Amino acid sequence: MAVSVRVLEANHGDCILVSYEGASATTNILIDGGTSTTFKYGARQRYKGALCRVLDDLKSKGQNIDLVVLTHIDDDHIHGLIKAFETPGYLCDLVKSIWFNSSRLITQHFGVAEIQENNVLLTDDSPKTSVRQGKELETLLCEIGCNRSPLVLAGQVHTVGPFTLKVLSPERSQLERLLHKWPSEVESGATAAHDNDYALSLEEIWSVDEFESDSSVYNGSSIAFLLEVDNKKMLFLGDAHDPVVLDNLKKLGFDETNKLHLDLVKISHHGSQYNTSSEFLSLLQSSRYVISTNGSRHGLPNKRTIARIIRDTDGQICFNYSNVINPLLLEHEIKDYASRLEVLDEELQL
Numbered sequence: 001m002a003v004s005v006r007v008l009e010a011n012h013g014d015c016i017l018v019s020y021e022g023a024s025a026t027t028n029i030l031i032d033g034g035t036s037t038t039f040k041y042g043a044r045q046r047y048k049g050a051l052c053r054v055l056d057d058l059k060s061k062g063q064n065i066d067l068v069v070l071t072h073i074d075d076d077h078i079h080g081l082i083k084a085f086e087t088p089g090y091l092c093d094l095v096k097s098i099w100f101n102s103s104r105l106i107t108q109h110f111g112v113a114e115i116q117e118n119n120v121l122l123t124d125d126s127p128k129t130s131v132r133q134g135k136e137l138e139t140l141l142c143e144i145g146c147n148r149s150p151l152v153l154a155g156q157v158h159t160v161g162p163f164t165l166k167v168l169s170p171e172r173s174q175l176e177r178l179l180h181k182w183p184s185e186v187e188s189g190a191t192a193a194h195d196n197d198y199a200l201s202l203e204e205i206w207s208v209d210e211f212e213s214d215s216s217v218y219n220g221s222s223i224a225f226l227l228e229v230d231n232k233k234m235l236f237l238g239d240a241h242d243p244v245v246l247d248n249l250k251k252l253g254f255d256e257t258n259k260l261h262l263d264l265v266k267i268s269h270h271g272s273q274y275n276t277s278s279e280f281l282s283l284l285q286s287s288r289y290v291i292s293t294n295g296s297r298h299g300l301p302n303k304r305t306i307a308r309i310i311r312d313t314d315g316q317i318c319f320n321y322s323n324v325i326n327p328l329l330l331e332h333e334i335k336d337y338a339s340r341l342e343v344l345d346e347e348l349q350l
Contacts (some may be wrong), residue, residue: 003232003350005264007290007320008050010034012270012297013076015051016236020162020229027161028058029227031069031236031266033080039090040083051080055090065091067160070100071238072222073182076297078120085140086122092140097147097160099223103182104138106175109151118182151175152223154248162229168248169224169240177217196299197273198327202337205307214241214274224268226252226260232350233261235284237268239275246280254283262286263350267309271301281312289317290344295324303328310340318344 001022008015015034020027033039038051048056058065068091071077084091103118120137141148149158156167197205214220222238224245237245245268254260265286268275270293289309291301306328309317319325322343329337
């Protein structure tokens with residue numbers, strides 16, 4: 001029995017495939033889809049991105065996507081999935097079930113009128129989503145017989161094949177904050193430190209480091225969960241808010257004296273300093289802390305986050321783009337700390 005994780009090159013976004021190869025079948029969970037170019041890019045979408053290539057690989061093996069987790073509506077998490085649903089022969093043919101806290105599900109849950117402008121639309125011929133024309137994603141999911149989970153909330157426990165998923169975010173109150181018309185494109189950079197902090201030394205960061213939490217309503221709606229299979233445990237945090245995940249881990253009985261032992265943590269919000277606190281890290285014992293971004297947007301990852309992980313854990317900090325690593329350390333820091341930073345293999349075997 002083998003567990004593999006592929007943290008795909010999704011530009012400044014997230015797109016992760018977790019697979020469990022059992023004796024008789026393989027179970028696949030796809031977490032987010034990155035930007036639109038994670039699926040296809042270039043003139044007339046002629047080049048296949050990382051997500052398209054992975055889906056081609058699954059198709060060649062006769063496998064399906066047993067669950068798609070769309071953590072939240074930020075462009076760098078949703079658009080690759082939208083393109084893969086729009087393109088014949090891909091997600092429409094492969095997906096069995098999906099977690100998607102859509103505006104429709106949220107308004108139904110709170111008993112308020114549907115906000116039509118928030119419905120995700122597909123188009124047949126445009127590389128961009130349309131707010132005026134095209135089929136609704138939820139209509140398509142019904143047509144293809146995709147199993148829809150009800151609203152996904154912290155405290156729930158789900159099973160998908162051999163996997164157990166314990167939901168850590170969002171809370172009901174965070175989804176209630178989405179009961180308004182959403183921007184046509186949501187980006188989470190509003191709560192990121194746009195100028196990078198790479199000129200600061202680790203010692204300077206450690207000497208004065210007070211945690212300030214992310215205030216983005218949209219990041220706060222992000223699905224985060226603990227994924228367990230056999231004896232393997234992984235945290236996938238989307239862009240979730242640190243205090244919410246921290247509180248729900250404590251509710252599961254974890255603290256500094258009873259740490260959650262993990263094989264992998266996908267750090268929240270591409271390594272933003274507003275989404276990973278030292279208190280949160282103190283609850284974990286993990287061999288790998290994964291950051292997904294090419295470093296092109298919003299000054300992410302923040303060096304302050306890297307500094308916290310170096311100081312508060314003994315795990316490796318892993319990146320899906322090699323170019324992100326070198327700028328993070330000053331010349332005099334390389335000798336002591338470069339060994340803590342590494343590039344992920346294309347496929348990580350746990």
